[in-house]
Amino acid sequence: MDSSHIKLLSATATGDKRAFAELYQNTSGRLYAVCLQLLQRKDLAEEAMQEAYVRVWHNACDYHSDKGSVIVWMISIARYRALDILRSAAHKRERGETDHEPSSDHTPEVSLFDERERARIDECMDTLDDVQRQTIQLAYFRGLTHSELCVHTGSPLGSIKSWIRRGLQTLKRCLER
Structure with a gap:
């Protein structure tokens, strides 16, 4: 499966929107699961995933196969974005700002x-x-x-x-x- 991901990511690096859409279709479930696991809220998981895919689109040409599979690379992007959101939420709590209650839907x-x-x-x-x-x-x-x-x-x-x-x-x- 990773060879198809590599082909799709390579095509994405050249600006191929169809390849990007197919890559999204093939990988979004796993990335969403990672984001939801970390954030425990659908809205934040969707935000993290959206930002992760924007980064994938812009940085597709930076992927190197010696760093791991495409899905591992993409999951790490999503994970770091989710962690950024968690840190931001923790910072807001420290400053006394409120956020929405966690969603359990x-x-x-x-x-x-x-x-x-x-x-x-x-x-x-x-x-x-x-x-x-x-x-x-x-x-x-x-x-x-x-x-x-x-x-x-x-x-x-x-x-x-x-x-x-x-x-x-x-x-x-x-x-x-």
Whole structure:
């Protein structure tokens, strides 16, 4: 599947709107699930996803296959955007500004997709060693930065980055099966 994503992303880099629409169609469910998992609100997840796709459109030519699969690259863009929104919301709370209450209106389709994705991810996470699993869970599911991971684990930055990189490579191989 990643070869089709690479072709679509390459065409997107040249300004091909149809290729971008097809890439969106093929990947939006996974990106939305990541955003919703982190943000826990449909409106914020949709905002993060929209901004992520704008970045994909503008930065398609910056993708390099040696950095991971297209979907992993896109998920990281969406994840970072969702984390930006979380940090912004935390900053607003610190300043006393209010925001909307969290929404709990998950559609059955989203719930089913989330359940299936979590089962696949959990299965693949079980193949990681304990250090890789813990580091990835803290980074991707709890939103800790590399610096925060260093403090939390008491490990050097290079080790944190290596554990995450190797763990993601293992997860990629597992999820592509």
